[in-house]
Amino acid sequence: MCCDFNIKEFTKQLQNSCTKIQIKKVEKNNTITTYIKNRNQIYILASGKADLIKYDVNGNKTIIETLNENDIFGEVFFPITSNNELFVVAKENCEVISFTFDDIIKKCNRTCKFHETLKTSLLNLIINKIVTQNIRIELLTKRSIREKLKSYFSSLSNNFSITTFSIPISYTDLADYLSIDRSAMMRELKALQDDNIILRKGNKITLKSKKS
Amino acid sequence: MCCDFNIKEFTKQLQNSCTKIQIKKVEKNNTITTYIKNRNQIYILASGKADLIKYDVNGNKTIIETLNENDIFGEVFFPITSNNELFVVAKENCEVISFTFDDIIKKCNRTCKFHETLKTSLLNLIINKIVTQNIRIELLTKRSIREKLKSYFSSLSNNFSITTFSIPISYTDLADYLSIDRSAMMRELKALQDDNIILRKGNKITLKSKKS
């Protein structure tokens, strides 16, 4: 997928020249937004990292998505109900641009080039999101911790073309991402090493080649 | 999300008037397409039902997605590797329109209104896809069969506003969709009934109101 859209450059040029597209800076640990029904706001993370967090009726917290630069998020992507509240919280200082879905489909005025750029880029950004989601779904549908880990490692290794790599997130977060118990995951990591399938040093993993 | 795009009407008008957009009919049990790297083909199901199926290196089959009318699919949404092969198979007679991502971004010719319609509708269709995926991810991240079932029922009941409803797919397919063992699921369904949380008759479920 080719995408020559540079969100940082776009943001810099934009500043306040289009009233329909907002830019805001949010400091670490602050809330970027709360999802509100029918507002149809769309956000793009121009810089920083953030988490989309849910609290269910019992107050349990889940990280629904981890968001990085270029990631798109917002209410339009979620069925919002009264049973859950969705928040996006900055994990680092963030720069965020936002607009409503309806505004961006329409033209702002004849000279506003930002709308057109955004509309075309939006397709690319959204498609990337779907790809990311499909990878996650594939991992989640694996029936055992071992299979989940093997799939995850496989995707990190660009499907086995690289044999040694670092895990880009903490093991605590990885367990959340794969939706498994952390201690059970650590146990399985050791089992994978005992079975000579991987070699692990801290967050560095080496895949052992199989003789089939 | 409002979307006044009528895919059936669009398909009827289109016929063969735009060479960049193809229509084809596929009979039940036949393959609609095989995913091929770098082809970037996009498909929309105008009518019928289909499954996106994967065979892994060991020959195990998984249903990745179930596709219905208005659903969009194609290579752009998947990281295609040599480790797996993806097929879309018609479960009923289907009508499918297809085009490449690049073709649709560009204009075909000055009088071709289909490109513009499609480009705008595409955003809506894709956003709907993301919503569907997010629902699936939410279900899959639930840690127990009971929680998965409760979430699934909750989404079917429009978040508890309806208390009795039918399950639109077979229990066999539901187990696949939730990525759990079917017999374990049946066992848990009985447990939910024993605990007076649901009442089940065939594929009809009634949610019992909780006194909290």
Add this chain to the structure above:
DNA sequence: TAAATTCTGTTGCAATTGCAACAAAAACAA
């Protein structure tokens, strides 16, 4: 630099889940 917090690593135990296997019911096809 010290204190506090988060992350990693480990284990026993109990609960959940998957697997295998089978029979009955239902749906589909010839």
Add this chain to the structure above:
DNA sequence: TTGTTTTTGTTGCAATTGCAACAGAATTTA
């Protein structure tokens, strides 16, 4: 209608997984 295939329902058993609890390492904050 009859035979075939798919789906539903059930159970015992074994394996996997989650939970709780803790200690040490690493990182962050004051």
